[in-house]
Structures are given as structure tokens and as C-alpha cells.
Amino acid sequence: xxxxxxxxxxxxxxxxxxxxxxxxxxxxxxxxxxxxxxxxxxxxxxxxxxxxxxxxxxxxxxxxxxxxxxxxxxxxxxxxxxxxxxxxxxxxxxxxxxxxxxxxxxxxxxxxxxxxxxxxxxxxxxxxxxxxxxxxxxxxxxxxxxxxxxxxxxxxxxxxxxxxxxxxxxxxxxxxxxxxxxxxxxxxxxxxxxxxxxxxxxxxxxxxxxxxxxxxxxxxxxxxxxxxxxxxxxxxxxxxxxxxxxxxxxxxxxxxxxxxxxxxxxxxxxxxxxxxxxxxxxxxxxxxxxxxxxxxxxxxxxxxxxxxxxxxxxxxxxxxxxxxxxxxxxxxxxx
Ligand code: NCD
Ligand code: ZN
Numbered sequence: 001x002x003x004x005x006x007x008x009x010x011x012x013x014x015x016x017x018x019x020x021x022x023x024x025x026x027x028x029x030x031x032x033x034x035x036x037x038x039x040x041x042x043x044x045x046x047x048x049x050x051x052x053x054x055x056x057x058x059x060x061x062x063x064x065x066x067x068x069x070x071x072x073x074x075x076x077x078x079x080x081x082x083x084x085x086x087x088x089x090x091x092x093x094x095x096x097x098x099x100x101x102x103x104x105x106x107x108x109x110x111x112x113x114x115x116x117x118x119x120x121x122x123x124x125x126x127x128x129x130x131x132x133x134x135x136x137x138x139x140x141x142x143x144x145x146x147x148x149x150x151x152x153x154x155x156x157x158x159x160x161x162x163x164x165x166x167x168x169x170x171x172x173x174x175x176x177x178x179x180x181x182x183x184x185x186x187x188x189x190x191x192x193x194x195x196x197x198x199x200x201x202x203x204x205x206x207x208x209x210x211x212x213x214x215x216x217x218x219x220x221x222x223x224x225x226x227x228x229x230x231x232x233x234x235x236x237x238x239x240x241x242x243x244x245x246x247x248x249x250x251x252x253x254x255x256x257x258x259x260x261x262x263x264x265x266x267x268x269x270x271x272x273x274x275x276x277x278x279x280x281x282x283x284x285x286x287x288x289x290x291x292x293x294x295x296x297x298x299x300x301x302x303x304x305x306x307x308x309x310x311x312x313x314x315x316x317x318x319x320x321x322x323x324x325x326x327x328x329x330x331x332x333x334x335x
Pocket of ligand 1: 015042103104105133211212213214241243244257258259
């Protein structure tokens with residue numbers, strides 16, 4: 001089989017940044033084949049109210065007409081019901097919780113999860129999805145996700161009607177906790193956490209373009225993530241966590257966290273699902289489970305991946321994808 005026809009997929013976790021560069025990242029999302037993207041709010045300044053959300057969506061829509069923009073806001077402790085109601089009215093679909101200091105642009109994040117409980121209460125009433133960066137900043141870096149899960153379970157119990165997503169799951173325990181949490185709980189999986197481990201990042205020469213939060217983990221964790229994806233478990237769907245940084249900020253003494261994976265995600269995932277003999281599970285992972293969780297219709301369009309080797313460009317607008325220069329088997333048919 002040399003041609004793969006897929007429903008046009010969604011990417012439920014992307015960073016499109018701010019300023020003039022955001023036009024490039026938004027257009028890249030379209031070129032990479034995505035119909036809709038869930039746009040993260042950790043811009044500078046962040047998306048925290050209806051005015052900033054509408055401004056941001058407007059600029060992205062002008063840059064990439066036709067790209068489905070699912071907007072989020074950054075959760076701040078003390079956000080008022082009025083602000084949250086206005087965000088919902090402006091079209092926000094989700095709020096993103098960043099624990100303080102845990103990743104790129106999160107210095108203004110929430111210190112203790114409990115501090116945001118009043119916000120979660122209102123989000124539950126408004127039926128806004130809660131997206132969690134699930135890492136405890138007080139824990140050792142490698143353990144941050146697992147330590148966070150205790151707070152996650154308490155949160156799950158406290159707000160039974162809230163839809164909650166554990167973003168970019170990186171551990172076996174993270175998957176287990178989402179499974180146990182049941183129906184209104186889901187997790188996103190990135191291509192890099194599915195395909196790489198900490199050894200790829202730092203086992204030999206350091207590969208800064210694989211450095212992201214949460215850190216890549218052990219091969220046992222990767223195996224658990226892979227099994228969840230190819231089994232077609234509907235609680236787990238794709239969110240690339242595509243996070244472009246300038247090459248000079250990645251190949252640096254203080255390397256920024258984030259991998260720019262959007263342009264390579266579909267070819268990488270096609271190869272991976274094919275190797276596992278699970279190509280029929282690719283479409284639900286990319287285009288069905290996430291849409292269902294968010295209560296969105298499935299995308300009507302299609303795209304074609306062809307088995308035609310291509311070399312990943314060394315840079316996209318100054319950002320380097322993790323596998324720059326490598327040859328991939330599948331490529332998106334130009335439309
Ligand atoms: C993301 C970024 O660069 O904005 N970085 C990352 O390492 N994943 C933020 C995030 O999602 O944690
Ligand atoms: Zn992210």
C-alpha cells in the first residue's frame with residue numbers, strides 16, 4: 001500500500017506563539033495537514049481574557065484562513081466568573097492550567113492546584129474543558145508527572161462533571177490514572193513521547209531539539225504510551241505539543257523547552273502505526289476520539305499520505321524539528 005487516505009486530522013495541542021511569527025506557525029499547521037488546532041495560551045503576553053482571546057484568534061485567522069482555531073485561555077488563580085463567562089462567550093473551548101514555573105512561559109502559573117479550585121468550579125458550570133500541564137514543579141524533574149497525579153485524582157473527585165485532559169502524557173502511571181478516572185477524562189499523546197525516550201535526548205550527545213516538558217521518559221513508559229495509541233483507546237488522542245523555539249534558543253547554554261514537531265507528526269505517526277500493524281487505528285487517534293471528547297463534529301475533508309521518501313528540512317522559519325535532515329517514508333500529498 002503506497003497511499004493512505006485519511007480524514008483530515010485535528011491537533012489538540014499546539015503553540016502558535018505571538019507577533020508576526022505566529023502567521024508562519026499557523027500556516028505550517030495547515031501545510032502539515034491539520035483541519036483544526038487547539039491553540040495554547042502561553043503567549044507573551046498570555047491569553048487571559050476575552051479581549052486577548054479575540055485579538056489572538058483574529059490575527060491567526062487572518063494569517064491562515066480556513067484553519068479551524070479552537071481557542072484556550074491561561075488559568076490564573078483568582079479569575080472571576082465574569083471573566084470566565086466572557087471567555088466562554090468569546091468562543092473559548094478550554095482553559096489551560098500551568099503549574100508555576102514548570103515549563104516555557106509559566107512563571108505566572110498557578111502555585112497550588114487548590115488555588116484554582118474556584119476557577120474550576122465555574123469552568124465546570126460553563127462546561128469549559130480543563131487542560132492540565134500535569135507536572136508538580138516541587139518534585140524532581142523526572143518524577144514531576146507521577147507526583148502530580150495525586151493532585152489530579154483529588155481534582156477529578158472534586159469536580160465530577162468537569163471534562164479534564166492530562167496533556168502530553170509521558171508516563172505509564174499517567175495513562176493508568178486517566179483510565180481509572182473514567183469517562184470525562186482524557187489524555188493527549190505527542191509524537192515525540194510516543195517515539196523517543198530520555199536516552200534519545202541525553203543518552204549520547206545531547207539533542208536539544210528533543211528537549212521538552214514533560215521530559216521524555218523510560219522505554220517502559222514509551223511502550224505503555226505506544227500500546228495505548230495502537231489499541232485505539234478512546235481516552236487517548238493526538239496533541240502534538242508542537243512548540244517552536246528559535247534555533248539560537250535551543251542550541252544554547254540555556255536551552256528552551258519545546259519540540260517543533262508539527263510538520264513531521266503525520267509522516268512519523270503513519271510509519272509508527274504501520275510498523276505496529278495498526279494503520280486502521282490511526283484515523284480514530286488523529287480525527288475521532290479528540291473531536292468526540294471536545295463535542296466537535298468530525299472533519300469533512302480528507303488528506304492523502306504517499307509512500308515517497310523525503311528529507312525533513314533543517315529548519316522551518318528558524319525552528320529546527322527534532323529529526324531535521326532524516327529521511328521519512330510517508331509524505332503529505334500536495335493539494
Ligand atoms: C511548551 C512551549 O514551548 O510553549 N514547551 C514544552 O516543553 N512542551 C510549553 C508546554 O506545553 O509545556
Ligand atoms: Zn504545550
